[in-house]
Amino acid sequence: MxxxxxxxxxxxxxxxxxxxxxxxxxxxxxxxxxxxxxxxPIKIGFQVHRTGIGAAYGRWYDRTTQAAVKILNDAGGVNGRPIEIVAEDDGTDPKRGAEALEKFANQHNCDVAFGTLFSHVVIGSAPRAGELKLPYFVVSEGHHVASGMLNRYTLQPGITDVKSQVQAMAPFVKENVGKKVTMIYPDFAFGHDHRDYFSAAFEAQGGEIVGKVPIPPTESSFSKYFPKIPRDTEVIYHVMVGPAVLTFVKELGEFYGSKSPKLFGFIDSLEAVDLNTPGLEFLDGSYFWEGNPRYAQANQTEHDKFYRNAVGVDANGASVSDPKDVSTYAHMFGCWETLHIIKKGMEESGYAGPGDRAKLIEAVESMSNMPLSQAHPQGAKIFNGKTHQTFGHQYITKMTNGKLVLAHTTSIEDTFYPDEVDYTKQSF
Amino acid sequence: MDLGPYLLFASLEGLVHAAVLSLIALGLSLVFGVMRIVNVAHGEFFMLGAILAWWVSSFVLGNPALGFLLALLVAPIIAGIIAMFSDWLILKHLKYDPEATIIATIGILYIIQQAALMTFGPDARPVEQPFNVRLDLYWFGFSAYKFFVIFASIILLLSVWLVMAKTKFGLLLRATQLDSETAQAFGIPISTVYSLVFGAGAAIAAVGAVLIVPIQQAHYLMGGEPLLLAFIVVIIGGLGSLRGTVAAAVLIGMSDGIISVFFSPTLAKILATLLVVFVLLIRPNGLFGTAKV
Structure with missing residues (x-):
């Protein structure tokens, strides 16, 4: 029963x-x-530094990404398919970065992954992207893509790398700032790129590196490092990242006052920091590398105007809704440009789904000239499909009355160096 | 830089470090001394103090000194109340069992850290120095505010000592520390004393944080390193010993400052940890600890 x-x-x-x-x-x-x-929809996994030491960058990478996706979707998306961003916090941590890629590939069925900045997260995640056969478009600046350290699935088409940046800076520093340089840099991959490639390029110019001061990335107070700067230093070359950058620059000012050697800094040391914060007055007259000038310049292009407006950034590089919320303007354009490149690559390769990932990578590898346009508001670029790395103009600005004013723009050719790898020879 | 000024600079940096460290370690030591529990969440109360200082001072426009003074008053009180609340909610029910409280305070650590992240966001927050004066010491510049940090810490340490040695509340604390059961038999409200001590420990760490944020910045992950150093200090100084804590904080802070400046900050941490090992081997109760601890 x-x-x-x-x-x-x-x-x-x-x-x-x-x-x-x-x-x-x-x-x-x-x-x-x-x-x-x-x-x-085309699903793009967005590995974002929402928390951890990269949070300020993450916030602005997110805003730039959302703005770019809106522009692209309003214009019909990718072959008529809308783009959907699947964001995952990596905590600015390599291990979590790799886990995020796994989620993109296996849980969310993303078509590609994109967005990472911090070099240790890229280096920690890229091998997993290769294993998952997930195209991984990074916006990181690290030289690890073009050095051949990573794999065919990892590309950096939207932002230039440190090696080309510092190489283009070296002649300017020697001619206009000074010949004896002490470098202060974070003690991990990104900082080591600066140490190795700037010192090589600067010495090739006939300059001299008199001191190298590495600083652990988790450091919160910096004064104790400054006595290590040799006294005959003419120029302090500084590049710092992380939440303590403001402390770093303030303490530098405190230590030297008006008797400081000249300063040449990568704007990384002050990304997302208001330059008019009390204690930063000593920076007036110092030079900065900027990937993209934070302040709208006299020769601002219509494309920068459009891009700035779309992301919601005012002429001083801060959020239009909060003038204290300063953007990471020198870096975040990379997200905008990379998304436009992904769209173009997908359309050119006739991308239909994850089965076409290899075709997408081949399509991006075959790209070369990227003219200044709405898709490339930072400036024209030349992409090298063999090394998976883009090359472009670099900007040097001078702090003048509390604003960064353009002093020099390098040519794209200034940033070239011989290929170190040919990823197109690797199989998929 | 010549050796003389180099040493002077290193010592000044070390003193600032020692001043704040002794406040953090004092809070930890007080809690251990009276309650016999290890508070792993102590660094998070320090972090709370820093973030609350930013939050409070951001409401005050005009002279940065006003915002700072308000923060110095309000942030430790809020941090203390949160600590007393977690004592009431969690630790009390574990009957202050040493092992269980370690696990529980690890939990409190993550809850406070993530709550701070969710409430105040992941950014590093600057607090303006109450007075922005740079002292030019010829070879190098030094912020006048850093001298104030040293001075304020000394005042605070002295007042804690005064409270412990001269007031009735201090007597209750010392009685509880010596023998809590007998103290209870004499009518001392042990659970109130515990709650107040836990709150006071957190508040002292928070004062240290308010003093340090105009130099550093408030960030939700800032509690880790001071916790580690505070443990080192408390172990070297002897758990529960006020005098030992201060002496060890000055020792660790100064050596950290001097070794960091002359050699490398990593070496300073290595040596501090080595010192802990030696102290544990040779004087297991710490330099100033009593045999009972």
Missing amino acids: KKNFKNNITRRKLMKGVAAAGSIAAMPGFVRYSQAASSS
Whole structure:
């Protein structure tokens, strides 16, 4: 009796199940997926530093990404398919970065991954991207892409790398700032790129590196490092990252006052920091590298104007809604440009789904000239498909009356160096 | 830089470090001395003090000194109340069992850290120095505010000592520390004393944080390093010993400052940890600890 009853229920359950499955299939959302893959969104996994030491960058990378996606989707998306961003916090941590890529590939079925800045997260995540066969578009500046350290699935088409940046800076520093340089840099991959490539380029120019001061990335107080700066230093070359950058610059000012050697800094030392913070007055007259000038310049292009407006940044480089919320303007354009490149690559390769990932990478590898345009508001670029690295103009600005004013723009050719790898020879 | 000024600079840096460290370690030591529990969440109360200082001072426009003074008053009180609340909610129910409280305070550590992240965001927050004066010492410049930090810490340490040695509340604390059961038999409200001590420990760390944020910045992850150093200080000085804590803080702070400046900050941390090992081997109760601890 009991068994019989159970059987009845099973049959009823089965019928209910069939009905339920039918009704789910009939729901509008599912119809679209099953009938037409071509109208389902392109999913881009966005590895973002929401927390951890990269949080300020993450906030602005996120805003830039959202703005770019809105512009792209309003213009019809990718081949008529809208772009959907799947954001995942990596905590600015390599291990979590790799986990985020895994989630993109296996849980969210993302088409590509994108967005990372901090070099240790890129280096920690890229091998996983290669194993997952997930195209991984980084916006990191590190030389590790072009050095051949990573793999065919990792590309950096939207932002130039440290090696080309510092190489282009070296002649300017020697001619206009001074010949004896002490470098202060964070003690991990990104800082080591600065140490190695700037000192090589600067010595090739006939300059001299008199001191090297590495600082652990988690350091919160810096005065104790400054006595290590040799007394015959003419120029302090500083590049710092992380939440304590303001402390770093303030303490530098405190230590030297008006008797400071001249300063040449990468704006990284002051990204997301208001330059008019009390204690930073001593920076007046010092030079900065900027990937993209924070302050709208006299020769501002219409494209910068459009991009600035779309992201919601005012002429001083701060959020239009909060003048104290200063952007990471020198870096975040990379997200905007990379998304435009992904769209172009997908359209050129006829990308339809994850099966076409290799075709997408080949399409991006075949790109070369990227003219100044709405898609490339920072300036024209030349992409090297073999090294997966883009090359572009660099800007040097001078702090003048509390604003950074453009002093020099390098040519793209200034940033070239011989290829160190040919990723196109690697198999997929 | 010549050796003389180099040493002077290193000593000044070391003194600032020692001043703040002794406040943090004092809070930790007080809690251990009276309650016999290890508060792993102590660094987070320090962090709370710093972030609250930013939060409070951001309401005050005009002279930065006003915001700072308000923060110096309000931030430690809020941090103390949060500590007393966690004591009431969690530690009391564990009956202050030494092992259980370690696990519980690890939990409190993460709850406070993540709550700070969710409430105040992941950014480093600057607090303006109450007075922005740079003293030019010929070879190098030094912020006058850093001298104030040293001075304020000394005042605070002296007042804690005065409270412990001269007031009735201090007597209750010392009685509880010596023998809590007998103290209870004499009618001392042990649970109130515990709650107040836990709150006071957090508040003292928070004062240290308010003093340091105009030099550093408030950040939700800032509690880790001071916790580690405070443990080192408390172990070297002897758990529960006020005098030992201050002496060890000055020792560690000064050596950290001097070794960092002359050699490298990493070496300073290595040597401090080595010192802990030696102290544990040779004087297991710390330099100033009593045999009972």
